[in-house]
Amino acid sequence: MNGETTDTDWLDQNQQRSWRAYLVGTTLLMDRLDRELREQHNLAMPEYEILVRLSEAPDRRMRMALLADSVSHSRSRVTHTVARLEKAGLVRRAACESDGRGVEASITDKGMAALESAAPTHVAGVRQFLVDLAGDEDFAAVGRVFNAVTDKLIDTNPAADIR
Amino acid sequence: MNGETTDTDWLDQNQQRSWRAYLVGTTLLMDRLDRELREQHNLAMPEYEILVRLSEAPDRRMRMALLADSVSHSRSRVTHTVARLEKAGLVRRAACESDGRGVEASITDKGMAALESAAPTHVAGVRQFLVDLAGDEDFAAVGRVFNAVTDKLIDTNPAADIR
DNA sequence: ACCGCATGGTTGAACATTCAATGAAGGGCC
């Protein structure tokens, strides 16, 4: 018998500090990178990320679902983002031949141009405000940690069907 | 004389991987923690964070501007967030006595109760999906990195007045 | 062939965040 319903395992002071640093650092960083992209290239970060995936895809085209998975955004969100990009002429959509349900998005020449123009400033920002501040060891640690986070969250699906 | 306008210093493959892991990991993590908080306690993460700061403040009250700085959200955003919390009865607002412009937000008893009920599950999530996956060394590295990011971004103000 | 169910994708409304404009009050300077 136990008076409490399983006592909470709180974070210790260092963990607490690190967690909060991560929270506010991430807020500020995303904010800043997004702002730069927007002001200098008229692109939001989610849009930029979509363009990157498309540019790297074989034949520069990708199924919507795959695109969504690759950036870990909801399908709905990707639909909206791609719709904006399409309206701006940076992306095109076409029905998928092999699968009647499918849609393939592809990046246009104009999209490639926009991406190539935006990439250098974006990378410079990522360096200036993150990578170059970190030291290789620490940055590698960040990589390990968030790879683990990703793996864990991918299979611990909140829409758990079977248990 | 230089043919190009300063060639870009791209990320190497490891940096690239780490950067992307951080991006998608953060997306998934925030998504998940927010969802848990919402479904189980009817609170969004930004609301939860506000409650935390208020609960820790001397006399459980804080000026709006300070609150905004402490979570690194825009003042406008905090105004809206606090308005929601106030409507839910978790926070109260009162004019500041010493400064006619100021407003002090304070957490109500109901707010404290909501926070105390939400905190254990939230912390459990933070552990399960981040802290416990990381290893102390690596997680400390995350802390260092994002402290540096924060420091850098705080004084490299995008609204740079003087240079 | 048909049924039932899962998947791919879109839609529009609800909700949250950003942005620009606004008003009220403090502080320095003459």
Added chain:
DNA sequence: GGCCCTTCATTGAATGTTCAACCATGCGGT
């Protein structure tokens, strides 16, 4: 005291994201 400039905070509109509902197609079983 009056002026100018800054800071504090809010407002409402524009924009982006989430959420639930929806339709169409594919796939498996019978």
